[in-house]
Amino acid sequence: MLQIGLIGYGTVGSGVYERLTTTKEAVQQLLGQEFEIKAILVKDRQKKRTENVETVVTTEWQEFCELAQYDVIFEAIGGIEPAFSYTTHWLEKGIPVITANKKLVAEKGAELEKAAEVNGTYYGYEAAVAGGVPIINALKGNLATTPISRVSGILNGTTNYMLTEMIENHRSFADVLFEAKELGYAEADPTDDLEGFDAWYKIRILSRLCFGEWPTVEAYLRQGISEIEDWHVEVGEKIGFKLKLIGEAWYDGEKVVGAVRPAFLSQNEPLANVRGVTNGISLEGSTINQLLFIGPGAGKEATANSMVEDYLFHQRTTILSSIALRKEKGEEPFSHALLFITHLEREQAIAWVKEHHVSVIDTYSHHEGEGWIITSSRGEDSPYPTYPIYGNVSNRKQVEAVHSAQFGSL
Incomplete structure (x- = not known):
């Protein structure tokens, strides 16, 4: 027995x-x-x-x-x-x-x-990532030798619930955070969720399974949602983008790099439709194109089920002691970003984009400031709040723009 x-x-x-x-x-x-x-x-x-x-x-x-x-x-x-x-x-x-x-x-x-x-x-450790979604053992089993170029996902249900409510029901960050605590989605101290630690742990685990090596902490940028302002979400919604906390890792041809950060997703991105406390994980590679896993990211029953199934999986399956090195080169995951400035920062921001040769595609007005779609992927160098945009930027909504002749020479 x-x-x-x-x-x-x-x-x-x-x-x-x-x-x-x-x-x-x-x-x-x-x-x-x-x-x-x-x-x-x-x-x-x-x-x-x-x-x-x-x-x-x-x-x-x-x-x-x-x-x-x-x-x-x-x-x-x-x-x-x-x-x-x-x-x-x-x-x-x-x-x-x-x-x-x-x-x-x-x-x-x-x-x-x-x-x-x-x-x-x-x-x-199947249950350590995305609760009830069987992603770990899929990578160990059915996808054991499948080349992966990029893994990305919505890995934290608390922040996804909050952002969903802010976008769909036009609620404030503070209001939604209070409700998330009341519903038990957020802890009394929600730091791990809001500052991106929870998703950061999970993308590092996924990276190990996808690329065959445990990543160094320094290789993975971490940015949470605590500094997002309500009007940033409103501008993104006007344009037709959904704000999500995305964890991702990819092989750039020399090394595996990764990040957890807020990002805007266009409507044609599959993860844009992952709502509420649900988690979603995308695997990309030359032989699979894209695989999408969606399901409950936490919860007593879902997590417990994953633990039991994890044991049964290992008892019935022979797993190689070392994960196969199967990474393949992936492309830079985004080429545009959405930058936010207050009205008082406008002249200074124009000077910055000129100095750094950053092209401004569109600018959108809000009573608290402006949102600029830029072509540079150098958002980490920006002195202003800047979020990557994933998906086809040309499919954005046609909303009021505030183009200025000042951008003509950029």
């Missing part, structure tokens, strides 16, 4: 327990043997959530270790420590560990995969 250990019994941990117990017969049939959840390690035994659990619940690490000869560990506590120490302990014993801990995987994944390889086991 398989013996299962569960570390953590919060939202995700309780979801794993419920998923395993409610589908026990089906899981046992797939595994070809019976299983039992032998013990659960929790931080606080006083919490009432474990009252109806039919197994041993303990706060003592040593007791948890001694309660069974585990065949698999489900880690559902989050953060780096003690999750890293716990995970390392079991991998070094040759026991597989399944996790949903994106921060741990992004920061310590190289070490933990190495520990798993050396000890003849595996480290499963």
Whole structure:
């Protein structure tokens, strides 16, 4: 009989327990043997959530270790420590560990995969990216040798919900953030979501699977949505663009680079239609053109389901110990950007674009300022708020422009 250990019994941990117990017969049939959840390690035994659990619940690490000869560990506590120490302990014993801990995987994944390889086991992290979307094992399995030139996605449901509400219902950033907390989409401290950390962890994990190497932190730009002003969203909407927090990575022919940043998407971009708390991931390559994965990015049931399916996938599939190096050169993902200035900054901004030989395609008026579509992809060098534009810029809406003769010589 398989013996299962569960570390953590919060939202995700309780979801794993419920998923395993409610589908026990089906899981046992797939595994070809019976299983039992032998013990659960929790931080606080006083919490009432474990009252109806039919197994041993303990706060003592040593007791948890001694309660069974585990065949698999489900880690559902989050953060780096003690999750890293716990995970390392079991991998070094040759026991597989399944996790949903994106921060741990992004920061310590190289070490933990190495520990798993050396000890003849595996480290499963399907649920660490996009909750219920089966992207990790698709890359490990069906797409194991498929060349990938670029991976991009909407990887954070909280920010996507907020931006969707701001665009579709013309609501303010502050108002939508308050509601996101009330609905449980955002934490009391939403820093990881708003500043792009959550998506940053996830795109680094996806990059490892797509390009065969763990990226350095320095190679990945991170910019969240906290500095977006409401009128920036309004201007983009007038033109026909949707603002999204995009995580992406691509191979430029020499190295893999990536970023998490707000970007405007034209209507013909598939990810533009990913709304609310839903996540979407796009894979691009010469043999696949574009594959799109869309589904729930978080939630108790979706994440727990991914963890259980991750275990079943590894039990039924032989995975190469090292991810195949399959990257192929991709093109610069955007060639236009949307730059925002206040009315007082106009003359200074005109001087800047002239000095840097940046072409202005269109300018759009708002009572708080102007939005300029520029051809330069050097938005990171701009002294003004500047967001990449993905998709066909020529398909934008025809709205009031404020062209000036001053741009004629640019």
